[in-house]
Amino acid sequence: DGGITQSPKYLFRKEGQNVTLSCEQNLNHDAMYWYRQDPGQGLRLIYYSQIVNDFQKGDIAEGYSVSREKKESFPLTVTSAQKNPTAFYLCASSIDRPGGRDTQYFGPGTRLTVL
């Protein structure tokens, strides 16, 4: 089946620890995205990548890092520098034409809780 997978579904972290969230897609999409969603809030863009080995900061990149070594994979690391990391993290992908005009398809999300 084609789609986007994220793991783990739930993640608990102690303060001061870095954690990495996995995102894999087999849709052959060029573009991938990471969002965070807080209760009652919209999705906010953390990072995005339009091509392998290239990525750009979104609106709230501080305290996060990403890599794009393979087209299929776009892991997100939440570092200890992120002051309020508890949130629902969503990964998405799209075919990607210039201007961000393509439909984005989402993975099931990872719910991160800092203890």
Next chain:
Amino acid sequence: RKEVEQDPGPFNVPEGATVAFNCTYSNSASQSFFWYRQDCRKEPKLLMSVYSSGNEDGRFTAQLNRASQYISLLIRDSKLSDSATYLCVVNIFRASNEGSQGNLIFGKGTKLSVKP
């Protein structure tokens, strides 16, 4: 003006009712418009794209008004299963070092609750 703005609701309607949501956007250069549906604690899923001429998919009708910069979603004959949060999504162009960069911007969503 916010880039993408929606009435958060909640809209509480009885089964069978017709309900409409509006969403306004700030960027007159926007070219792509979508409605997504998000169930509680789940990922957003594409409901429908919004085309200039308006489009319909079963009980759902989407319309675009470029002059007033808003899109709408009409749901007819509401079902209990329509209960969810509906997200308005628009591609917004922002100035960057490389020129103008477009990205999809998600509204905060409108919550719909359909009651028996």
